[in-house]
Ligand code: FAD
């Protein structure tokens with residue numbers, strides 16, 4: 001029978017605002033998703049982001065902005081992350097395992113919320129790369145379908161494997177018993193997925209901007225071109241992408257809105273680029 005240690009063990013150091021990792025999935029060499037426990041007091045609007053991180057080598061929190069990829073009804077929180085080879089946070093974060101702790105500052109903010117848009121018929125989600133994360137939340141929120149008749153998820157990546165997280169998410173959603181129960185078989189027509197690649201052959205190709213200005217996406221989906229009367233949009237990608245999509249949407253007559261002033265579209269950066 002082992003004898004209990006006489007000396008008390010040093011208390012394990014707990015992180016400030018610590019949450020426990022419950023699951024990790026690696027999608028490619030440079031993309032992974034993970035789930036963590038949710039602080040009981042955390043309320044957020046689907047589409048918002050929080051600051052998360054780890055303790056740095058200097059003992060101070062090393063935090064970065066992350067979109068919450070799970071919807072607001074989920075009892076856990078999900079994140080979808082890049083692995084930047086020499087990135088201060090993600091070079092470490094990519095090694096987390098279930099049971100590990102991360103820091104999560106429970107102050108959600110962001111512009112990609114339904115309240116920042118006027119009512120309409122169709123809602124377009126336009127994302128590149130990890131910019132799909134806020135839409136992974138919004139696509140899973142029944143309120144999105146209460147407000148809009150149709151949701152179109154356009155996601156563009158360089159290669160097909162970078163689309164897998166989003167593709168599986170949409171497939172699972174279309175078979176989701178909750179949404180199926182609410183909307184019936186019709187739900188498959190209410191969430192439209194339009195993935196494209198730009199640097200690898202795949203069934204659908206091309207930049208989101210090009211597929212909109214050429215009219216290809218409207219022809220492929222049998223939808224009328226975007227108009228300020230019926231269409232709303234949310235944009236999340238690199239700065240260059242956001243700037244170019246904004247110009248395209250403005251070309252269709254849509255105006256950029258904000259929480260304080262709802263209009264026809266809203267934009268948020270998926271990351272802060274080098275030197276920006
Ligand atoms: P950093 O020093 O932060 O970044 C180094 C370089 O890597 C950047 O200059 C940029 O060129 C590149 N980079 C950083 N993030 C990305 C990315 N996501 N995609 C492509 N290139 C990138 N990142 C996520 O992975 N998932 C999210 O949900 C997410 N949400 C964000 C929401 C907001 C509002 C903002 C501003 C950023 C978000 N980011 C997200 C980026 C994130 O904050 C970090 O930049 C990222 O985790 C890398 O951290 P790092 O310390 O390893 O490298």
Ligand code: A2P
Pocket residue numbers: 128129156157158197198199207208209238240241242244245
């Ligand atoms: P492309 O391969 O033609 O550059 P990145 O990895 O550079 O962030 O790009 C992610 C995806 O976003 C790629 O498919 C890329 O297409 C596309 N993209 C990058 N910049 C823009 C832009 N300014 N407008 C539209 N699509 C863009």
